[in-house]
Amino acid sequence: MLGNIPHEVDRFVGREVDEARLTFALTSNQLITLTGIAGVGKTRLATHALHHLTGPDLAGLGEPCWVDLGAIPDARLLTPTVAEAVGFSDHTSDLPIDALCDWLSDRRLLLVLDSCEHVVPTCRRLVARLLAACPQLTVLATSRQPLELSPEVRIDLEPLPYATDALDLFFTRAAAIAPALRRRTPAQVEDVAEICRLLDGVPLAIELASAQVMHHPIREIVGRLTSHLGELAAPTPVWPRRHQSLRAAIGWSHELCEPLERLLWARLSVFRGTFDEASARAVCAGGPLSGEDVGAALVGLTEKSVVVRAAPGRFRLLDTVREYGWMWLGELEGRHAAATHHADYFLALARAADQGWAGPGQVAWYRKIAVEHADLCAALDHLVAHEPRRAVELASLVGFFWSCCGHLPEARLYLEQALLAHTGSSAAHARAYWALGVVLVLQGEHEEAAKIGRRCARAADRSANGEDALAAAYLLGITHLLRGEPSEAQAVVEHVLRQAPGPAFPSAATLRCRLVQVFAFTGLGHFEEAAKHATALRAECIAHGECWTRAYTDYQLALIALAQGRPADAAEHARAMLDGKSRLGDSFGVALGLDVLAAAAAASGEGETAARVSGAGHVYWRSVGHTQRGTPELRDVREECWRSARAMLGDQAFDRAFTRGATDSVGVMTLAVAGELLDDAR
Numbered sequence: 001m002l003g004n005i006p007h008e009v010d011r012f013v014g015r016e017v018d019e020a021r022l023t024f025a026l027t028s029n030q031l032i033t034l035t036g037i038a039g040v041g042k043t044r045l046a047t048h049a050l051h052h053l054t055g056p057d058l059a060g061l062g063e064p065c066w067v068d069l070g071a072i073p074d075a076r077l078l079t080p081t082v083a084e085a086v087g088f089s090d091h092t093s094d095l096p097i098d099a100l101c102d103w104l105s106d107r108r109l110l111l112v113l114d115s116c117e118h119v120v121p122t123c124r125r126l127v128a129r130l131l132a133a134c135p136q137l138t139v140l141a142t143s144r145q146p147l148e149l150s151p152e153v154r155i156d157l158e159p160l161p162y163a164t165d166a167l168d169l170f171f172t173r174a175a176a177i178a179p180a181l182r183r184r185t186p187a188q189v190e191d192v193a194e195i196c197r198l199l200d201g202v203p204l205a206i207e208l209a210s211a212q213v214m215h216h217p218i219r220e221i222v223g224r225l226t227s228h229l230g231e232l233a234a235p236t237p238v239w240p241r242r243h244q245s246l247r248a249a250i251g252w253s254h255e256l257c258e259p260l261e262r263l264l265w266a267r268l269s270v271f272r273g274t275f276d277e278a279s280a281r282a283v284c285a286g287g288p289l290s291g292e293d294v295g296a297a298l299v300g301l302t303e304k305s306v307v308v309r310a311a312p313g314r315f316r317l318l319d320t321v322r323e324y325g326w327m328w329l330g331e332l333e334g335r336h337a338a339a340t341h342h343a344d345y346f347l348a349l350a351r352a353a354d355q356g357w358a359g360p361g362q363v364a365w366y367r368k369i370a371v372e373h374a375d376l377c378a379a380l381d382h383l384v385a386h387e388p389r390r391a392v393e394l395a396s397l398v399g400f401f402w403s404c405c406g407h408l409p410e411a412r413l414y415l416e417q418a419l420l421a422h423t424g425s426s427a428a429h430a431r432a433y434w435a436l437g438v439v440l441v442l443q444g445e446h447e448e449a450a451k452i453g454r455r456c457a458r459a460a461d462r463s464a465n466g467e468d469a470l471a472a473a474y475l476l477g478i479t480h481l482l483r484g485e486p487s488e489a490q491a492v493v494e495h496v497l498r499q500a501p502g503p504a505f506p507s508a509a510t511l512r513c514r515l516v517q518v519f520a521f522t523g524l525g526h527f528e529e530a531a532k533h534a535t536a537l538r539a540e541c542i543a544h545g546e547c548w549t550r551a552y553t554d555y556q557l558a559l560i561a562l563a564q565g566r567p568a569d570a571a572e573h574a575r576a577m578l579d580g581k582s583r584l585g586d587s588f589g590v591a592l593g594l595d596v597l598a599a600a601a602a603a604s605g606e607g608e609t610a611a612r613v614s615g616a617g618h619v620y621w622r623s624v625g626h627t628q629r630g631t632p633e634l635r636d637v638r639e640e641c642w643r644s645a646r647a648m649l650g651d652q653a654f655d656r657a658f659t660r661g662a663t664d665s666v667g668v669m670t671l672a673v674a675g676e677l678l679d680d681a682r
Contacts, residue, residue, distance in 0.1 A: 004066045004085065005064050006043075008047060008048060009308070009309065010172075010176070011172055012044065013172050014160055014166075014168060015045055015165065018045055019045065019049050021155055022034070022045065022046070023049055025153050026049075026110070026138060026140065030131055030139065031139045031141070031149060031153065032139070032140050032141070032154075033140075033142070033147055033153070033155070034143075035146055035156050036144070036158070037159075037202070037246070038144060038204075038320045039202050039203060039204030039205055039246040040157045040158070040159060040202060040203060040204075041157060042142035042143075043114050046114065050112070061108070061138050062108030063109055063110065064109075064110040065085045065087075065109060066085065067081060067085040068081075068115065069081065069115045069116055069118075070115035070319040072272075073378070075122035075123075078126060079096040079126060079409075080407070080409045080410050082100065082126070083096065083099075084407070086103070086107075086109065087587075087623055088100055088103045088104075088624075089405070089406025089407075089587040089588065090408055091443060091588060091624040091626060092444065092625035093440075093443040093444055094625070096409050097126065097129055099625045101129055101133035101134065102625070104133070104137060105134050106134075106136070107136060108136040109134075109136070109137050110139075111137060112140045112141075113141045113142070115142060115143070115319055116147065117144040117145055120143065120145055120147060123143075124147045124148065124149060127147060131151065159200050159203070162193055162196040162201050165201075166196035166206055167193055169203060169207070169210075170192045170195060170196060170206050171210075174210040177303075181213065191218045191219055195221060195225060198222075198225050199225070199248070202246045202249070204246060204318070204320060205246045205248070205250070208250060208253045208304070208305055209221060209252075211253070211303065211304045211305040212256060212304075214303060214304075215256070224252065225249075225252060250320070250321060251324075253304060253305075253306060256304070257301070258297070258300060260288065260289055260293050260296075260297045261300045261301055261304075261306075263288070263297075264294060264297040264298065265301060266325045266328045266329040266334065266338075267283065267289070267325075267334070268301075268325060269317060269326040269329055270283065270326075270329070270335075270339055270342045271283070271317070271342070272374045272375050272377070273374030274310040274311065274314040275375070276313050276314050276315070279372075279375075280294055280298055280315070281294045282341075282345045283342045284338075286341065302315065306321055339382045340387075342378065342382070343379040343382045343383050343387070343390070346375055346379035347383075347390060347397075350369075350376070350398050352365075353368065353369055353397070353398075357508050357548075358508045358511060358549075359545060359546065360545025360546075362546055362547050362548060363547050363583050366404070366584050366585060367585075369398060369401045369402075370405060370585060373407065376398055379394060380417075380418070384417050384418055388418060389422045389426075391417070391418040391422065392418045392419060392421075392422050392424070392426075392428045392429055392432050393428040393431075393432075395415045395417075396415070396418075396428050396429075396432035397431075399411045399415055399436065399439065403438050403442055404548065404586050405584060406585065408439050408443060411435065411439050412443075415435055415439065425459065427463075427468070430460070430463075430465075430471075431468075433455060438475060438478075440452065441479050441482060446479050446482060446483050449479045450476065450479045453472055453475040453476035453479060454472075454476070456472035457472040460472050466499065466500040467509050469500070470507070470509035470510055471512075473492045473495070473496040473497075473513055474516055476492045477493045481519050481520065484523075486519070486520040486522075486524045487520070489516055489520040490517060490520035493514075493520070497513055511537075511546070514533065515549055515552055517533060518533045518534045518537065518553065518556050519556060522556055522559055523632075523633060525563075531557065531560050534556045534557050535553075537549065538553035538557070547584060548580070551577045551579075551580030551581050551589060552589075554573040554576040554580070555573070555574070555577045555589075555593060557573040558574040558577065558596045559637065561573060561600075562596070562599055562600060562603060565603075567599075567603035568604065570600035571597060571604070574593050574600055577589070577596070578590060581593055587620055587624050588624050590620050591617055591620035591621045594613055594620060595614070595617050595637065595641070596634075596637065597613050598645075599641040601641075601645075602641040602644045602645045603641075607648030607653075607654070610644075611645050611654045611655075611657035611658045611661065612657050612658070614638075614641065614642060615657065615658040615661025615665070616661040616664075616665040617661075618661075618662055
């Protein structure tokens with residue numbers, strides 16, 4: 001299993017000795033760092049080597065998890081970014097590094113930290129903590145400088161030899177553009193060897209130069225490159241002297257671009273993560289660069305290898321190329337304007353996602369918010385620094401999305417930063433405080449969440465805003481539920497629901513309050529009333545294509561069915577919940593659903609299935625930083641499940657099945673959603 005290792009988009013050339021050194025180092029050391037100048041191929045070698053690790057080597061290292069640190073601007077987001085890559089959705093209020101160490105403490109894992117150079121000091125501290133706490137962890141880092149930790153094995157990559165690997169790399173890439181170059185003439189070989197010498201064998205520089213065969217003969221490329229190197233001014237601080245050949249190749253590629261391509265290159269450097277053509281048009285169009293021009297220029301930059309394809313329909317700038325574009329954007333005095341356009345686009349996207357939350361596009365919006373995570377953070381960074389009022393709005397809009405799909409630390413960070421940067425009593429401020437309260441209650445800080453809930457309720461009373469009152473009641477309601485106070489939760493939400501009668505759709509706040517009402521009925525043991533309300537709410541959600549609330553109604557109906565002795569119905573609703581929560585990327589919801597499904601299996605006399613599903617659920621609970629969370633009645637359900645399953649199997653058989661489920665938690669989830677687990681058991 002190759003986790004999230006980037007795909008190889010073209011043939012890897014050379015580096016056989018370096019690949020062998022890296023493979024050997026990975027199988028015999030805990031920390032390996034690939035070092036070398038920008039563009040020398042550190043990321044590419046790491047990607048290739050991991051794709052070609054096989055058999056015992058791969059099994060001994062565990063699952064590889066790739067972390068792209070080039071997408072973060074500084075060290076603030078280092079730990080949350082690593083946590084996301086390793087599947088840890090931190091729902092604790094512990095220090096993030098402590099929670100991450102606990103999650104990884106007994107896991108066999110190969111953690112790849114790509115592009116560490118701009119966060120080396122913090123990365124050094126993080127890796128030291130992880131290696132001390134996680135004996136089965138192997139770390140592979142790529143960086144322009146070493147981490148300088150005592151167990152570090154450093155592999156320093158040199159540029160490619162001019163007459164062999166560098167030559168082959170140029171012809172391989174050039175032949176993909178001009179197939180006639182598959183047959184090399186002696187004159188072409190001589191000219192390409194000179195190009196490789198002029199570019200010091202730096203792979204990225206050679207790849208950029210090879211893209212020019214689309215427009216120029218090889219002999220002309222030699223002349224132009226020689227002339228460009230002769231005219232090159234002294235290196236800037238961004239481009240140290242040892243990077244002169246790469247700077248020359250990038251600068252020369254820049255000169256050979258059409259004027260609108262150069263402008264697009266500069267403006268694209270504002271993107272921190274990947275982007276699609278629509279976002280490039282929205283952010284980068286303006287002045288002489290029309291929306292139509294953006295499309296044509298993007299094609300041109302892709303053909304010239306300035307822009308690379310990251311995934312179907314999505315693009316990115318390599319770090320070094322982005323740095324060059326950002327430098328030129330500064331020369332054009334366009335950084336602030338570009339960052340503002342970028343923030344405008346992502347604020348508009350967040351508004352649209354919020355408007356679509358309760359509709360048929362809900363799952364798609366969750367996925368879109370997840371894909372654009374790095375650039376939403378970039379937009380928030382810009383707005384906090386320059387337009388804090390709008391930062392409050394953006395943080396308030398993405399806070400609930402992030403809370404539901406594992407980005408609680410980032411949600412809390414940006415909500416607190418934005419509210420500190422701009423005080424006020426606007427609707428956006430009320431929404432931001434509410435979102436912060438949701439984060440806190442999910443992190444287990446119930447008293448602080450309740451304080452914020454009461455603050456939001458007072459603000460709603462003053463403004464006579466019904467939606468804000470419903471939102472405050474939801475926050476207070478879930479806080480009461482998690483503290484084991486269903487009567488108080490019921491009273492809070494029923495009061496505001498009486499004040500705001502009407503259909504649940506399209507009001508997200510009404511949906512959530514009605515859900516709290518169902519939870520309260522269940523917690524009070526009023527199962528008939530709970531089932532009636534849950535069934536009605538579920539039907540409305542199905543009619544409108546809404547997923548988040550529907551999944552929780554299925555969860556409640558599963559609990560009710562268990563309490564009423566209907567395990568088959570409980571299993572059906574638990575599977576429906578798991579399907580919805582997995583589509584939303586909600587690990588917390590998946591953990592809840594697996595516990596209920598395990599209980600349904602136990603109640604059906606399927607002890608081994610109950611143990612396997614419980615093992616998978618244990619992994620998902622640990623992935624959010626807890627052994628179990630939720631309303632108090634869930635604890636009783638799990639205890640009864642484990643007691644009865646152990647009675648059926650015996651302790652040793654239960655433990656073996658539990659371990660099997662924990663070892664293959666993803667496989668168990670897949671079978672659970674497909675409804676095959678109980679069939680297998682029979």
